[in-house]
Amino acid sequence: MISGDSLYGKDPAAARYAAGGVDEAEALFGAPLPPLPPCEIDGHEPVWFVRLHPQLRASYRRLLEALVKDLETPARPASAAPRAGSSGALKLAVAEQAEYEAALGRMLRAARRSDRRQGLVTLFWLSHSKDAAACLADYEAQKPIARRLRPRLPALLQPIHRAVEESARATGLPPEARDRVLQGIHPGNAVTDAIVGDGFAFVHRGIDPLDLSAFQAPGGYRLPDEAFRELHQVLAAEVERRFKERERGLVARLERHFGAGYEALLGAPGGAARMALHQGLVEYLFADAATLASRLSAAPRVRAELDRRRPWEVAEAFLDMATAVRRFEVICHLRDRVRVAQGLAAEQEFERRLRAGDRVFEFAEAAKVANNAVNATVLFLDLRGFTQTSEGQISEAELTRELYTVFDAFVPIVRRFDGIVDKFLGDGMMVTFGAERGDPKGPLHAVRTAVLCQEALARLRQQGRTAFRMGVSIHYGRVYVARFIADEENVQTTVIGRNVNLAGRLSSAAKKPMDQDEFTDPGASAAPSNPEMSVTVGPDGALFNEGIALSRAGFVQLETLVELKEVYQGPVRLMGYSDEELGRRVLLRYAGDAKFKGVRATFPVFEVEPEAPRI
Numbered sequence: 001m002i003s004g005d006s007l008y009g010k011d012p013a014a015a016r017y018a019a020g021g022v023d024e025a026e027a028l029f030g031a032p033l034p035p036l037p038p039c040e041i042d043g044h045e046p047v048w049f050v051r052l053h054p055q056l057r058a059s060y061r062r063l064l065e066a067l068v069k070d071l072e073t074p075a076r077p078a079s080a081a082p083r084a085g086s087s088g089a090l091k092l093a094v095a096e097q098a099e100y101e102a103a104l105g106r107m108l109r110a111a112r113r114s115d116r117r118q119g120l121v122t123l124f125w126l127s128h129s130k131d132a133a134a135c136l137a138d139y140e141a142q143k144p145i146a147r148r149l150r151p152r153l154p155a156l157l158q159p160i161h162r163a164v165e166e167s168a169r170a171t172g173l174p175p176e177a178r179d180r181v182l183q184g185i186h187p188g189n190a191v192t193d194a195i196v197g198d199g200f201a202f203v204h205r206g207i208d209p210l211d212l213s214a215f216q217a218p219g220g221y222r223l224p225d226e227a228f229r230e231l232h233q234v235l236a237a238e239v240e241r242r243f244k245e246r247e248r249g250l251v252a253r254l255e256r257h258f259g260a261g262y263e264a265l266l267g268a269p270g271g272a273a274r275m276a277l278h279q280g281l282v283e284y285l286f287a288d289a290a291t292l293a294s295r296l297s298a299a300p301r302v303r304a305e306l307d308r309r310r311p312w313e314v315a316e317a318f319l320d321m322a323t324a325v326r327r328f329e330v331i332c333h334l335r336d337r338v339r340v341a342q343g344l345a346a347e348q349e350f351e352r353r354l355r356a357g358d359r360v361f362e363f364a365e366a367a368k369v370a371n372n373a374v375n376a377t378v379l380f381l382d383l384r385g386f387t388q389t390s391e392g393q394i395s396e397a398e399l400t401r402e403l404y405t406v407f408d409a410f411v412p413i414v415r416r417f418d419g420i421v422d423k424f425l426g427d428g429m430m431v432t433f434g435a436e437r438g439d440p441k442g443p444l445h446a447v448r449t450a451v452l453c454q455e456a457l458a459r460l461r462q463q464g465r466t467a468f469r470m471g472v473s474i475h476y477g478r479v480y481v482a483r484f485i486a487d488e489e490n491v492q493t494t495v496i497g498r499n500v501n502l503a504g505r506l507s508s509a510a511k512k513p514m515d516q517d518e519f520t521d522p523g524a525s526a527a528p529s530n531p532e533m534s535v536t537v538g539p540d541g542a543l544f545n546e547g548i549a550l551s552r553a554g555f556v557q558l559e560t561l562v563e564l565k566e567v568y569q570g571p572v573r574l575m576g577y578s579d580e581e582l583g584r585r586v587l588l589r590y591a592g593d594a595k596f597k598g599v600r601a602t603f604p605v606f607e608v609e610p611e612a613p614r615i
Contacts (some may be wrong), residue, residue, distance in 0.1 A: 048364075110365060258278075373479060384470060410429060440560070543605065
């Protein structure tokens with residue numbers, strides 16, 4: 001499974017300015033990192049499929065054209081002030097700015113209303129900035145002067161985006177307690193703030209090549225591009241020199257800021273250059289003014305800056321820009337995962353994705369997630385004997401410790417096979433595979449998890465640490481991902497729907513015939529119709545399960561993942577496959593058609609029977 005935090009982690013070997021990894025992202029954006037929506041897998045790459053309302057791109061293009069026209073007007077001096085009340089645009093762009101602000105505000109507010117703290121607003125800004133940078137590149141191909149004027153655009157665009165973002169945040173956080181809970185106590189978002197505030201995202205499509213001169217315009221960064229690059233080279237050379245000399249202070253800071261693998265990072269191409277952008281190292285090097293001064297004096301552009309500013313002011317200006325560049329590299333890493341539909345071919349591809357069941361995030365007058373229902377595997381582990389144990393001669397503390405013993409053994413197995421513990425149910429667990437993103441291998445992972453959990457429980461019984469037995473169910477089908485807000489800080493993500501209910505019914509042993517109250521005498525279980533099987537279905541459709549029950553939908557999906565072959569145990573025909581992960585064969589036996597109260601159709605059930613472990 002790909003967690004939200006792991007999406008931030010760029011491979012250090014591919015990084016240019018940042019050190020790479022999740023730790024770097026946390027240093028830049030804070031911990032915990034801002035949430036990101038669940039992604040799909042395209043090939044082997046996690047991606048988000050996004051549709052933006054065409055009005056947003058059209059209004060942005062018209063604003064660009066008006067800004068460029070205004071900037072190239074000879075009668076207007078470069079330092080001319082914006083219009084009164086403007087958030088950044090020049091006089092000729094008044095109508096276009098108003099149109100763009102209105103469209104952007106509507107879509108941003110819609111994203112905030114639908115967010116439920118899953119990262120929709122972050123995804124919106126990632127998608128819009130990526131599309132806006134592409135729109136500017138297209139415009140520059142048609143009107144080359146736009147490229148020459150690009151350095152002046154950030155100072156005009158930043159105030160617009162800041163004003164709309166601040167307005168949307170204020171609109172989305174009324175004083176009512178309900179809305180504070182839904183939005184959370186931290187409405188801000190460091191990724192959004194960087195996209196809106198740093199100025200890189202709307203004029204650059206990627207980190208390489210990055211024209212830093214674009215940010216020396218009014219409102220940009222305080223260090224000229226040439227001085228920044230020259231100072232960067234001096235600091236990188238200083239890091240390499242001091243490391244070769246094994247200077248204690250430097251080595252201590254490398255270990256502190258980059259961990260045990262700092263030597264490998266330093267030895268990689270551009271490693272010293274990346275380290276020389278780190279705030280802790282820059283502050284350390286500037287603190288040793290006596291050693292650094294002669295090297296800075298030999299750099300003419302840096303010396304010119306030092307002649308008119310104090311050293312700490314130069315260091316601060318360098319760090320401001322270095323931090324923004326590193327943030328933008330992480331943002332580009334995230335944006336590379338965004339697939340924005342533009343053009344007929346892209347729209348056709350998105351329609352195909354929708355038909356295939358992939359999530360598509362749509363941002364328009366009402367933000368929505370198409371196909372938030374996904375094909376997932378649901379696994380229930382239901383302990384037998386819990387009611388009798390809890391009502392017997394055992395204290396609540398002893399019962400809790402016994403449950404800890406059992407569930408603590410199960411969780412590492414669940415994690416090993418990319419499962420997610422959706423919830424604990426007192427006497428059981430609900431686990432999902434593929435709910436965060438589509439995973440067709442979910443049934444195979446679930447079978448492996450079920451086999452090893454049953455064997456872990458058997459070992460605990462042999463050791464006298466529990467008397468519980470267990471019924472396990474595996475079902476595959478469409479489930480809907482829901483996010484329930486518990487309070488200002490906590491969100492419970494779970495899956496709901498008919499297939500979740502069926503998976504739960506499949507895990508429960510039949511207690512009474514189907515026409516009687518199923519909640520009467522909850523501790524009594526029907527005897528199995530075949531004592532050699534741990535999953536059986538009686539003539540009336542009553543299910544007995546103290547093994548591993550697999551639904552027909554799970555069986556059909558499993559059949560696409562493994563090579564099933566016929567196996568005979570005497571006259572009984574089974575299906576089997578060799579599982580490399582378990583190191584043995586797994587047999588599947590048709591148990592019968594179960595009937596569940598309130599469900600009209602019968603429910604074909606298979607028993608999963610692993611061979612004994614190889615010794």
